[in-house]
Amino acid sequence: MVTHPKEYQGITLNEFIIQRQTNFPYAKGELSRLLSHIGIAAKIINREVNKAGLVDILGETGTTNVQGESVKKLDVFSDQQLIAALKASGECCGIASEENQEIVTFDDELSLDGKYIVCMDPLDGSSNIDVNVSIGTIFSIYRRISPRGEKAKIEDFLQKGTEQVAAGYVIYGSSTMMVYTTGLGVTGFTLDPSIGEFCLSHMRIDTPENGKIYSINEGNYIKFPEGVKKYIKYCQEKDDATNRPFTSRYIGSLVADFHRNLLKGGIFIYPETATNPSGKLRLLYECNPIAFLAEQAGGKATDGKRRILEIQPKTLHQRVPFYTGSRLMVEKAEEFLER
Numbered sequence: 659m660v661t662h663p664k665e666y667q668g669i670t671l672n673e674f675i676i677q678r679q680t681n682f683p684y685a686k687g688e689l690s691r692l693l694s695h696i697g698i699a700a701k702i703i704n705r706e707v708n709k710a711g712l713v714d715i716l717g718e719t720g721t722t723n724v725q726g727e728s729v730k731k732l733d734v735f736s737d738q739q740l741i742a743a744l745k746a747s748g749e750c751c752g753i754a755s756e757e758n759q760e761i762v763t764f765d766d767e768l769s770l771d772g773k774y775i776v777c778m779d780p781l782d783g784s785s786n787i788d789v790n791v792s793i794g795t796i797f798s799i800y801r802r803i804s805p806r807g808e809k810a811k812i813e814d815f816l817q818k819g820t821e822q823v824a825a826g827y828v829i830y831g832s833s834t835m836m837v838y839t840t841g842l843g844v845t846g847f848t849l850d851p852s853i854g855e856f857c858l859s860h861m862r863i864d865t866p867e868n869g870k871i872y873s874i875n876e877g878n879y880i881k882f883p884e885g886v887k888k889y890i891k892y893c894q895e896k897d898d899a900t901n902r903p904f905t906s907r908y909i910g911s912l913v914a915d916f917h918r919n920l921l922k923g924g925i926f927i928y929p930e931t932a933t934n935p936s937g938k939l940r941l942l943y944e945c946n947p948i949a950f951l952a953e954q955a956g957g958k959a960t961d962g963k964r965r966i967l968e969i970q971p972k973t974l975h976q977r978v979p980f981y982t983g984s985r986l987m988v989e990k991a992e993e994f995l996e997r
């Protein structure tokens with residue numbers, strides 16, 4: 659369920675961020691600046707994502723571009739844009755990104771003094787770029803643990819998801835949206851391309867406690883744990899009382915699959931398998947931010963047993979099985995895993 663009160667119509671992302679700042683009496687605008695800069699990078703990435711199809715249609719032009727500019731892969735481009743924007747904000751001392759093996763630290767004076775670190779998946783669902791299917795950007799913001807004025811350290815990034823100050827995603831879909839939380843519910847903004855601004859469109863997103871969509875890559879079925887196989891069967895069985903069979907929907911971009919289920923109700927599963935006992939999705943920059951949003955919208959996110967946000971990360975690119983979405987659906991799936 660989404661509420662759109664009239665008085666909020668026409669409010670831009672930046673205005674909203676500044677308004678919200680007044681909810682935190684000691685806020686100095688640092689987080690606001692950081693979020694605004696992520697918004698700017700998102701607009702630049704959006705511009706390139708929109709052109710990607712065109713470049714692909716004119717395939718040869720794309721590959722032999724004399725300027726050598728549009729040949730960059732979009733995920734690397736997105737990574738660079740976000741790094742540049744976060745550095746420019748002066749509020750971020752370091753970044754963990756899917757695209758970089760190690761943390762990226764900034765050593766200019768302003769950034770060294772930055773209070774925050776960011777974990778990000780610059781382009782999520784990148785296998786969908788070439789085929790004009792929705793993709794996204796995911797981000798997660800923490801307060802640093804190391805003293806301000808020093809270089810960011812690995813410990814700053816290995817914090818539990820419960821410590822997140824803010825998290826969100828941008829979805830580049832039939833429209834482009836930014837959805838984020840600072841722990842006071844989930845808010846969504848839609849990019850109005852005519853004015854180049856993200857405008858408040860979803861004042862408060864509450865996810866239905868139950869739904870009838872299940873999202874899982876069934877191509878991996880034979881490798882799934884027994885509990886997951888049985889849960890899939892449960893989703894497919896007919897039962898009028900519980901609105902079954904459910905509908906299967908799987909895009910292959912976590913952001914897009916989660917966004918749909920968030921609004922309509924549903925469950926997204928990327929489980930552990932015999933060959934990948936930790937699943938595929940990464941804890942720091944995929945599961946934790948999505949879990950924070952899910953919980954803030956009234957949903958749930960677990961690894962099948964444990965709350966995602968309470969898992970102590972050990973490494974930057976650690977993977978974790980992921981079950982998220984409508985609370986009652988996640989609980990039902992967990993019941994099957996226990997049996």
Ligand code: AHG
Pocket residue numbers: 756779781782783784785875910911912913938
């Ligand atoms: P990324 O493009 O950032 O590597 O992420 C892809 C992820 C995620 O978006 C999606 O849910 C999942 O991989 C899809 O994996 P399968 O193709 O194995 O279903």
Ligand code: MN
Pocket residue numbers: 779781782783912944
């Ligand atoms: Mn991803």
Ligand code: MN
Pocket residue numbers: 733756779780781782783784
């Ligand atoms: Mn990615």
